[in-house]
Amino acid sequence: MNKGEQTRLRIVKEAAALLNRHGYQGLAYSDLMAATGLEKGGIYRHFAGKEALATEAFEYAWKRAVEHRQHDLQSIEDSVDRLKQFVSNFVNRRPGVPGGCPLLNTAVDADDGNPELRKHAERALRCWLMALTRLIRRGQRRGEIQSQVDPPKLARLLVSTLEGALMISRLERKPIALLEGENIVRLA
Amino acid sequence: MNKGEQTRLRIVKEAAALLNRHGYQGLAYSDLMAATGLEKGGIYRHFAGKEALATEAFEYAWKRAVEHRQHDLQSIEDSVDRLKQFVSNFVNRRPGVPGGCPLLNTAVDADDGNPELRKHAERALRCWLMALTRLIRRGQRRGEIQSQVDPPKLARLLVSTLEGALMISRLERKPIALLEGENIVRLA
Numbered sequence: 001m002n003k004g005e006q007t008r009l010r011i012v013k014e015a016a017a018l019l020n021r022h023g024y025q026g027l028a029y030s031d032l033m034a035a036t037g038l039e040k041g042g043i044y045r046h047f048a049g050k051e052a053l054a055t056e057a058f059e060y061a062w063k064r065a066v067e068h069r070q071h072d073l074q075s076i077e078d079s080v081d082r083l084k085q086f087v088s089n090f091v092n093r094r095p096g097v098p099g100g101c102p103l104l105n106t107a108v109d110a111d112d113g114n115p116e117l118r119k120h121a122e123r124a125l126r127c128w129l130m131a132l133t134r135l136i137r138r139g140q141r142r143g144e145i146q147s148q149v150d151p152p153k154l155a156r157l158l159v160s161t162l163e164g165a166l167m168i169s170r171l172e173r174k175p176i177a178l179l180e181g182e183n184i185v186r187l188a
Numbered sequence: 189m190n191k192g193e194q195t196r197l198r199i200v201k202e203a204a205a206l207l208n209r210h211g212y213q214g215l216a217y218s219d220l221m222a223a224t225g226l227e228k229g230g231i232y233r234h235f236a237g238k239e240a241l242a243t244e245a246f247e248y249a250w251k252r253a254v255e256h257r258q259h260d261l262q263s264i265e266d267s268v269d270r271l272k273q274f275v276s277n278f279v280n281r282r283p284g285v286p287g288g289c290p291l292l293n294t295a296v297d298a299d300d301g302n303p304e305l306r307k308h309a310e311r312a313l314r315c316w317l318m319a320l321t322r323l324i325r326r327g328q329r330r331g332e333i334q335s336q337v338d339p340p341k342l343a344r345l346l347v348s349t350l351e352g353a354l355m356i357s358r359l360e361r362k363p364i365a366l367l368e369g370e371n372i373v374r375l376a
Contacts, residue, residue: 019236112288156365167351168313
Protein backbone atom coordinates (compact mmCIF):
# COMPACT_ATOMS: atom_id res chain seq x y z
CA MET A 1 0.00 0.00 0.00
CA ASN A 2 1.43 3.39 -0.92
CA LYS A 3 1.10 6.45 1.28
CA GLY A 4 -2.02 7.74 -0.47
CA GLU A 5 -3.78 4.40 -0.05
CA GLN A 6 -2.76 4.27 3.61
CA THR A 7 -4.21 7.74 4.20
CA ARG A 8 -7.40 6.77 2.41
CA LEU A 9 -7.81 3.67 4.57
CA ARG A 10 -7.17 5.70 7.72
CA ILE A 11 -9.95 8.12 6.76
CA VAL A 12 -12.37 5.27 6.02
CA LYS A 13 -11.57 3.62 9.37
CA GLU A 14 -12.15 6.79 11.37
CA ALA A 15 -15.28 7.62 9.37
CA ALA A 16 -16.62 4.10 10.05
CA ALA A 17 -16.21 4.57 13.82
CA LEU A 18 -17.96 7.96 13.69
CA LEU A 19 -20.75 6.79 11.37
CA ASN A 20 -21.42 3.66 13.41
CA ARG A 21 -21.75 5.60 16.64
CA HIS A 22 -23.34 8.85 15.53
CA GLY A 23 -25.08 8.14 12.23
CA TYR A 24 -24.82 9.99 8.93
CA GLN A 25 -25.88 13.36 10.35
CA GLY A 26 -23.38 12.93 13.18
CA LEU A 27 -20.48 12.19 10.83
CA ALA A 28 -18.91 15.64 11.18
CA TYR A 29 -15.95 17.02 9.23
CA SER A 30 -14.56 18.50 12.44
CA ASP A 31 -14.45 15.12 14.21
CA LEU A 32 -12.99 13.45 11.16
CA MET A 33 -10.30 16.13 10.91
CA ALA A 34 -9.48 15.72 14.60
CA ALA A 35 -9.36 11.92 14.32
CA THR A 36 -7.19 11.80 11.19
CA GLY A 37 -5.11 14.94 11.70
CA LEU A 38 -5.98 15.96 8.13
CA GLU A 39 -7.48 19.15 6.74
CA LYS A 40 -10.90 19.02 5.08
CA GLY A 41 -9.25 19.28 1.65
CA GLY A 42 -6.96 16.39 2.53
CA ILE A 43 -9.98 14.25 3.33
CA TYR A 44 -12.05 15.15 0.29
CA ARG A 45 -9.17 14.74 -2.11
CA HIS A 46 -9.88 11.02 -1.63
CA PHE A 47 -13.71 11.01 -1.85
CA ALA A 48 -16.36 12.53 -4.11
CA GLY A 49 -18.27 13.80 -1.05
CA LYS A 50 -19.73 12.92 2.31
CA GLU A 51 -22.17 10.37 0.90
CA ALA A 52 -19.42 8.51 -0.95
CA LEU A 53 -17.26 8.48 2.17
CA ALA A 54 -20.19 7.29 4.31
CA THR A 55 -21.02 4.37 2.01
CA GLU A 56 -17.36 3.27 2.02
CA ALA A 57 -17.29 3.66 5.80
CA PHE A 58 -20.42 1.51 6.12
CA GLU A 59 -18.96 -1.17 3.84
CA TYR A 60 -15.74 -1.15 5.88
CA ALA A 61 -17.64 -1.53 9.20
CA TRP A 62 -19.89 -4.22 7.74
CA LYS A 63 -16.91 -6.20 6.40
CA ARG A 64 -15.35 -6.15 9.87
CA ALA A 65 -18.65 -7.29 11.45
CA VAL A 66 -19.00 -10.15 8.94
CA GLU A 67 -15.42 -11.26 9.65
CA HIS A 68 -16.21 -11.44 13.35
CA ARG A 69 -19.43 -13.34 12.81
CA GLN A 70 -17.85 -15.78 10.33
CA HIS A 71 -14.85 -16.39 12.59
CA ASP A 72 -13.80 -20.07 12.54
CA LEU A 73 -17.03 -21.16 10.80
CA GLN A 74 -15.36 -22.85 7.83
CA SER A 75 -13.38 -25.17 10.11
CA ILE A 76 -16.63 -26.65 11.53
CA GLU A 77 -18.01 -29.58 9.55
CA ASP A 78 -21.53 -30.04 10.97
CA SER A 79 -24.00 -27.38 9.76
CA VAL A 80 -25.89 -27.13 13.06
CA ASP A 81 -22.63 -26.65 14.97
CA ARG A 82 -21.67 -24.03 12.39
CA LEU A 83 -24.95 -22.17 12.95
CA LYS A 84 -24.43 -22.33 16.71
CA GLN A 85 -20.90 -20.98 16.33
CA PHE A 86 -22.24 -18.15 14.18
CA VAL A 87 -24.72 -17.24 16.93
CA SER A 88 -22.02 -17.50 19.57
CA ASN A 89 -19.74 -15.24 17.49
CA PHE A 90 -22.54 -12.67 17.18
CA VAL A 91 -23.18 -12.73 20.92
CA ASN A 92 -19.66 -12.97 22.28
CA ARG A 93 -17.19 -11.44 19.84
CA ARG A 94 -16.80 -7.66 20.02
CA PRO A 95 -17.24 -6.14 16.54
CA GLY A 96 -14.24 -4.51 14.90
CA VAL A 97 -15.83 -1.05 14.74
CA PRO A 98 -17.28 0.43 17.96
CA GLY A 99 -20.96 1.40 18.22
CA GLY A 100 -22.82 -1.89 17.77
CA CYS A 101 -24.01 -3.62 14.60
CA PRO A 102 -23.40 -1.46 11.49
CA LEU A 103 -26.41 -3.03 9.77
CA LEU A 104 -28.86 -2.23 12.58
CA ASN A 105 -27.41 1.26 12.98
CA THR A 106 -27.48 2.08 9.29
CA ALA A 107 -30.89 0.47 8.72
CA VAL A 108 -32.44 2.67 11.39
CA ASP A 109 -30.41 5.72 10.43
CA ALA A 110 -31.03 5.55 6.70
CA ASP A 111 -34.55 4.19 6.36
CA ASP A 112 -36.14 7.63 6.24
CA GLY A 113 -33.56 9.37 4.11
CA ASN A 114 -30.17 8.80 2.52
CA PRO A 115 -31.21 6.35 -0.22
CA GLU A 116 -27.61 5.54 -1.16
CA LEU A 117 -26.64 4.38 2.33
CA ARG A 118 -29.98 2.60 2.64
CA LYS A 119 -29.24 0.66 -0.57
CA HIS A 120 -25.94 -0.56 0.88
CA ALA A 121 -27.61 -1.62 4.14
CA GLU A 122 -30.34 -3.44 2.22
CA ARG A 123 -27.74 -5.32 0.17
CA ALA A 124 -25.76 -6.18 3.32
CA LEU A 125 -28.92 -7.66 4.87
CA ARG A 126 -29.71 -9.60 1.66
CA CYS A 127 -26.19 -11.08 1.52
CA TRP A 128 -26.31 -12.01 5.20
CA LEU A 129 -29.71 -13.73 4.85
CA MET A 130 -28.48 -15.52 1.71
CA ALA A 131 -25.34 -16.81 3.45
CA LEU A 132 -27.40 -18.17 6.35
CA THR A 133 -29.96 -19.66 3.94
CA ARG A 134 -27.15 -21.44 2.06
CA LEU A 135 -25.75 -22.79 5.31
CA ILE A 136 -29.18 -24.14 6.33
CA ARG A 137 -29.66 -25.72 2.86
CA ARG A 138 -26.22 -27.33 3.18
CA GLY A 139 -27.37 -28.84 6.48
CA GLN A 140 -30.50 -30.19 4.83
CA ARG A 141 -28.52 -31.75 1.95
CA ARG A 142 -26.22 -33.41 4.47
CA GLY A 143 -29.16 -34.64 6.59
CA GLU A 144 -28.12 -32.47 9.57
CA ILE A 145 -31.15 -30.14 9.47
CA GLN A 146 -34.72 -31.36 9.07
CA SER A 147 -36.08 -31.00 5.55
CA GLN A 148 -39.34 -29.35 6.67
CA VAL A 149 -37.41 -26.30 7.94
CA ASP A 150 -37.89 -23.31 5.60
CA PRO A 151 -34.31 -21.98 5.09
CA PRO A 152 -35.00 -18.28 4.27
CA LYS A 153 -37.56 -18.14 7.09
CA LEU A 154 -35.17 -19.59 9.67
CA ALA A 155 -32.45 -17.22 8.44
CA ARG A 156 -34.80 -14.25 8.90
CA LEU A 157 -35.83 -15.42 12.36
CA LEU A 158 -32.18 -15.79 13.43
CA VAL A 159 -31.31 -12.28 12.26
CA SER A 160 -34.48 -10.75 13.80
CA THR A 161 -33.91 -12.32 17.19
CA LEU A 162 -30.20 -11.50 17.32
CA GLU A 163 -30.53 -7.90 16.12
CA GLY A 164 -33.50 -7.23 18.43
CA ALA A 165 -31.65 -8.76 21.38
CA LEU A 166 -28.60 -6.64 20.55
CA MET A 167 -30.74 -3.50 20.65
CA ILE A 168 -32.09 -4.46 24.10
CA SER A 169 -28.64 -5.41 25.43
CA ARG A 170 -27.13 -2.13 24.32
CA LEU A 171 -29.97 -0.13 25.85
CA GLU A 172 -29.93 -2.12 29.09
CA ARG A 173 -26.11 -2.15 29.12
CA LYS A 174 -26.41 -5.78 30.19
CA PRO A 175 -25.77 -8.81 27.96
CA ILE A 176 -28.77 -10.77 29.31
CA ALA A 177 -31.06 -10.34 26.27
CA LEU A 178 -28.28 -11.50 23.92
CA LEU A 179 -27.34 -14.46 26.12
CA GLU A 180 -31.00 -15.52 26.34
CA GLY A 181 -31.34 -15.10 22.58
CA GLU A 182 -28.30 -17.33 22.15
CA ASN A 183 -29.85 -20.02 24.37
CA ILE A 184 -33.18 -19.95 22.59
CA VAL A 185 -31.58 -20.16 19.18
CA ARG A 186 -29.43 -23.06 20.42
CA LEU A 187 -32.50 -24.96 21.57
CA ALA A 188 -34.46 -24.29 18.37
CA MET B 189 -56.55 23.52 26.23
CA ASN B 190 -55.67 27.19 25.82
CA LYS B 191 -53.91 28.57 22.76
CA GLY B 192 -50.43 28.32 24.29
CA GLU B 193 -50.96 24.67 25.18
CA GLN B 194 -52.27 23.93 21.68
CA THR B 195 -49.18 25.52 20.13
CA ARG B 196 -46.95 23.56 22.49
CA LEU B 197 -48.63 20.27 21.53
CA ARG B 198 -48.35 21.11 17.83
CA ILE B 199 -44.60 21.66 18.22
CA VAL B 200 -44.17 18.37 20.12
CA LYS B 201 -46.14 16.48 17.44
CA GLU B 202 -44.09 17.87 14.58
CA ALA B 203 -40.85 17.35 16.51
CA ALA B 204 -41.87 13.72 17.17
CA ALA B 205 -42.33 13.07 13.45
CA LEU B 206 -38.95 14.64 12.63
CA LEU B 207 -37.10 12.93 15.49
CA ASN B 208 -38.58 9.52 14.69
CA ARG B 209 -37.56 9.71 11.05
CA HIS B 210 -34.28 11.60 11.19
CA GLY B 211 -32.89 11.18 14.72
CA TYR B 212 -31.70 13.80 17.16
CA GLN B 213 -29.07 15.24 14.83
CA GLY B 214 -31.66 15.41 12.05
CA LEU B 215 -34.17 17.30 14.19
CA ALA B 216 -33.50 20.67 12.54
CA TYR B 217 -34.89 24.04 13.60
CA SER B 218 -35.51 24.90 9.95
CA ASP B 219 -37.74 21.85 9.39
CA LEU B 220 -39.56 22.44 12.65
CA MET B 221 -40.17 26.06 11.72
CA ALA B 222 -41.47 25.01 8.29
CA ALA B 223 -43.73 22.32 9.80
CA THR B 224 -45.20 24.52 12.54
CA GLY B 225 -45.14 27.90 10.81
CA LEU B 226 -43.47 29.35 13.91
CA GLU B 227 -40.25 31.32 14.32
CA LYS B 228 -37.38 29.82 16.29
CA GLY B 229 -38.18 32.08 19.22
CA GLY B 230 -41.81 30.98 19.12
CA ILE B 231 -40.67 27.36 19.41
CA TYR B 232 -38.13 27.84 22.17
CA ARG B 233 -40.43 29.99 24.25
CA HIS B 234 -42.05 26.64 25.12
CA PHE B 235 -38.94 24.50 25.74
CA ALA B 236 -35.67 24.85 27.62
CA GLY B 237 -33.73 23.72 24.55
CA LYS B 238 -33.42 21.09 21.84
CA GLU B 239 -32.74 18.27 24.29
CA ALA B 240 -35.85 19.07 26.34
CA LEU B 241 -37.95 19.24 23.18
CA ALA B 242 -36.49 15.96 21.89
CA THR B 243 -37.26 14.06 25.10
CA GLU B 244 -40.85 15.35 25.05
CA ALA B 245 -41.10 14.42 21.38
CA PHE B 246 -39.82 10.92 22.13
CA GLU B 247 -42.31 10.51 25.00
CA TYR B 248 -45.13 11.67 22.73
CA ALA B 249 -44.17 9.20 19.96
CA TRP B 250 -43.72 6.39 22.46
CA LYS B 251 -47.11 7.05 24.05
CA ARG B 252 -48.75 6.84 20.61
CA ALA B 253 -46.89 3.57 19.87
CA VAL B 254 -47.97 2.07 23.20
CA GLU B 255 -51.59 3.05 22.52
CA HIS B 256 -51.46 1.24 19.18
CA ARG B 257 -49.88 -1.87 20.68
CA GLN B 258 -52.30 -1.95 23.64
CA HIS B 259 -55.32 -1.44 21.40
CA ASP B 260 -58.28 -3.57 22.58
CA LEU B 261 -56.08 -5.66 24.90
CA GLN B 262 -58.09 -4.98 28.07
CA SER B 263 -61.28 -6.33 26.49
CA ILE B 264 -59.64 -9.76 26.00
CA GLU B 265 -60.00 -12.10 28.99
CA ASP B 266 -57.57 -14.93 28.17
CA SER B 267 -53.90 -13.96 28.69
CA VAL B 268 -52.58 -15.96 25.72
CA ASP B 269 -55.16 -14.35 23.42
CA ARG B 270 -54.16 -11.00 24.87
CA LEU B 271 -50.48 -11.67 24.07
CA LYS B 272 -51.41 -12.74 20.55
CA GLN B 273 -53.47 -9.58 20.08
CA PHE B 274 -50.52 -7.51 21.30
CA VAL B 275 -48.27 -9.17 18.68
CA SER B 276 -50.90 -8.68 16.01
CA ASN B 277 -51.22 -5.00 16.96
CA PHE B 278 -47.44 -4.58 16.69
CA VAL B 279 -47.38 -6.23 13.28
CA ASN B 280 -50.51 -4.84 11.70
CA ARG B 281 -51.37 -1.47 13.21
CA ARG B 282 -49.54 1.52 11.76
CA PRO B 283 -47.95 3.55 14.57
CA GLY B 284 -49.28 7.05 15.24
CA VAL B 285 -46.00 8.77 14.41
CA PRO B 286 -44.30 7.98 11.06
CA GLY B 287 -40.79 6.51 10.89
CA GLY B 288 -41.11 3.13 12.62
CA CYS B 289 -40.80 2.19 16.28
CA PRO B 290 -39.71 5.19 18.40
CA LEU B 291 -37.98 2.87 20.87
CA LEU B 292 -35.84 1.13 18.24
CA ASN B 293 -35.06 4.44 16.55
CA THR B 294 -34.12 6.24 19.74
CA ALA B 295 -32.22 3.27 21.18
CA VAL B 296 -29.99 3.13 18.11
CA ASP B 297 -29.78 6.90 17.77
CA ALA B 298 -28.97 7.67 21.41
CA ASP B 299 -26.86 4.73 22.56
CA ASP B 300 -23.58 6.43 21.72
CA GLY B 301 -24.43 9.92 22.86
CA ASN B 302 -27.35 11.97 24.16
CA PRO B 303 -27.58 10.44 27.64
CA GLU B 304 -30.89 12.21 28.40
CA LEU B 305 -32.72 10.73 25.41
CA ARG B 306 -31.07 7.38 26.08
CA LYS B 307 -32.43 7.43 29.64
CA HIS B 308 -35.96 7.93 28.34
CA ALA B 309 -35.58 5.09 25.81
CA GLU B 310 -34.19 2.81 28.51
CA ARG B 311 -37.15 3.58 30.77
CA ALA B 312 -39.60 3.00 27.90
CA LEU B 313 -38.05 -0.42 27.27
CA ARG B 314 -38.18 -1.26 31.00
CA CYS B 315 -41.87 -0.30 31.24
CA TRP B 316 -42.71 -2.30 28.12
CA LEU B 317 -40.90 -5.40 29.38
CA MET B 318 -42.58 -5.00 32.78
CA ALA B 319 -46.06 -4.73 31.24
CA LEU B 320 -45.48 -7.90 29.19
CA THR B 321 -44.00 -9.69 32.23
CA ARG B 322 -47.08 -8.77 34.28
CA LEU B 323 -49.36 -10.07 31.54
CA ILE B 324 -47.46 -13.38 31.39
CA ARG B 325 -47.60 -13.69 35.22
CA ARG B 326 -51.36 -13.02 35.09
CA GLY B 327 -51.66 -15.91 32.61
CA GLN B 328 -49.70 -18.17 34.95
CA ARG B 329 -51.89 -17.25 37.96
CA ARG B 330 -54.98 -18.01 35.90
CA GLY B 331 -53.54 -21.32 34.62
CA GLU B 332 -53.47 -20.08 31.00
CA ILE B 333 -49.66 -20.04 30.65
CA GLN B 334 -47.42 -22.89 31.83
CA SER B 335 -45.72 -22.23 35.15
CA GLN B 336 -42.24 -23.24 33.91
CA VAL B 337 -42.21 -20.25 31.50
CA ASP B 338 -39.85 -17.52 32.76
CA PRO B 339 -41.93 -14.31 32.39
CA PRO B 340 -39.16 -11.67 32.01
CA LYS B 341 -37.30 -13.95 29.60
CA LEU B 342 -40.35 -14.53 27.40
CA ALA B 343 -41.06 -10.77 27.47
CA ARG B 344 -37.50 -10.06 26.33
CA LEU B 345 -37.73 -12.66 23.57
CA LEU B 346 -41.00 -11.19 22.29
CA VAL B 347 -39.57 -7.69 22.14
CA SER B 348 -36.28 -8.87 20.54
CA THR B 349 -38.02 -10.84 17.81
CA LEU B 350 -40.57 -8.14 17.01
CA GLU B 351 -38.12 -5.24 16.97
CA GLY B 352 -35.56 -7.21 14.92
CA ALA B 353 -38.27 -8.27 12.46
CA LEU B 354 -39.44 -4.67 12.20
CA MET B 355 -35.90 -3.58 11.30
CA ILE B 356 -35.75 -6.21 8.53
CA SER B 357 -39.22 -5.38 7.22
CA ARG B 358 -38.46 -1.69 7.01
CA LEU B 359 -35.17 -2.34 5.22
CA GLU B 360 -36.71 -4.88 2.83
CA ARG B 361 -39.83 -2.71 2.41
CA LYS B 362 -41.79 -5.96 2.65
CA PRO B 363 -43.79 -7.12 5.68
CA ILE B 364 -42.63 -10.75 5.39
CA ALA B 365 -40.19 -10.74 8.35
CA LEU B 366 -42.85 -9.23 10.62
CA LEU B 367 -45.55 -11.64 9.45
CA GLU B 368 -43.22 -14.61 9.99
CA GLY B 369 -42.30 -13.24 13.42
CA GLU B 370 -45.99 -13.02 14.23
CA ASN B 371 -46.53 -16.65 13.22
CA ILE B 372 -43.59 -17.93 15.22
CA VAL B 373 -44.62 -16.03 18.30
CA ARG B 374 -48.17 -17.39 17.91
CA LEU B 375 -46.87 -20.96 17.80
CA ALA B 376 -44.54 -20.51 20.77
